[in-house]
Amino acid sequence: ETVNMNEFFSYILDRFDMMLKTDNEHTGETKHLREEEKKHYTIRREITRRDLWVEIDQDKFLQVVDNIMNNAIKYSPDGGVITARLLETHNHVILSITDQGLGIPAKDISHVFDRFYRVDKARSRKQGGTGLGLAISKEVVEALGGRIWVDSQEGKGSTFYISLPYEQMDSEDEWDEG
Numbered sequence: 001e002t003v004n005m006n007e008f009f010s011y012i013l014d015r016f017d018m019m020l021k022t023d024n025e026h027t028g029e030t031k032h033l034r035e036e037e038k039k040h041y042t043i044r045r046e047i048t049r050r051d052l053w054v055e056i057d058q059d060k061f062l063q064v065v066d067n068i069m070n071n072a073i074k075y076s077p078d079g080g081v082i083t084a085r086l087l088e089t090h091n092h093v094i095l096s097i098t099d100q101g102l103g104i105p106a107k108d109i110s111h112v113f114d115r116f117y118r119v120d121k122a123r124s125r126k127q128g129g130t131g132l133g134l135a136i137s138k139e140v141v142e143a144l145g146g147r148i149w150v151d152s153q154e155g156k157g158s159t160f161y162i163s164l165p166y167e168q169m170d171s172e173d174e175w176d177e178g
């Protein structure tokens with residue numbers, strides 16, 4: 001499908017803002033919230049206003065961004081800031097998600113996209129998960145002709161990047177209606 005990435009990314013981030021709201025509006029009953037949803041976090045958005053039309057499978061791409069967002073929350077202390085960015089270059093759309101969490105040790109960075117790989121078994125066991133999220137994300141992104149990578153510093157935080165091929169429309173292609 002052809003999707004406006006600007007709208008789609010905003011929609012995903014809205015959902016994460018909503019989860020937080022449900023948690024904050026104390027109703028007296030706790031729904032089976034997953035660990036990461038009990039955490040407080042602030043999402044800061046630095047998103048281009050332009051429409052960016054890209055070819056993706058919405059369901060699969062939603063899973064990818066969900067996993068990276070969930071990781072950002074899961075591997076961060078309570079109260080962390082997550083920065084979500086969306087920008088375009090002449091032929092790519094680039095999404096990035098930055099957290100202020102545990103970070104990834106240098107020796108593990110090249111492995112986090114491997115199936116079942118989890119940094120420091122002891123550390124990640126109590127956080128739950130299978131270690132498949134990023135492996136699946138990589139498959140999905142590469143199937144779209146894109147790339148996924150991470151920049152991280154242990155103890156400081158991580159930034160996950162996704163770039164997708166994108167064809168900028170000429171201004172002549174933007175039709176003026178009416």
Ligand code: ATP
Nearest residue numbers: 071072075103112118119124129130131132133134
């Ligand atoms: P799953 O996503 O399958 O539920 P998972 O989150 O452990 O489990 P991945 O999403 O594939 O698996 O991540 C692999 C490993 O990379 C994680 O176990 C964690 O050690 C590390 N990791 C991923 N994202 C981050 C992050 N934002 N900060 C620190 N470490 C991370």
Ligand code: MG
Nearest residue numbers: 067071129133
């Ligand atoms: Mg994960």
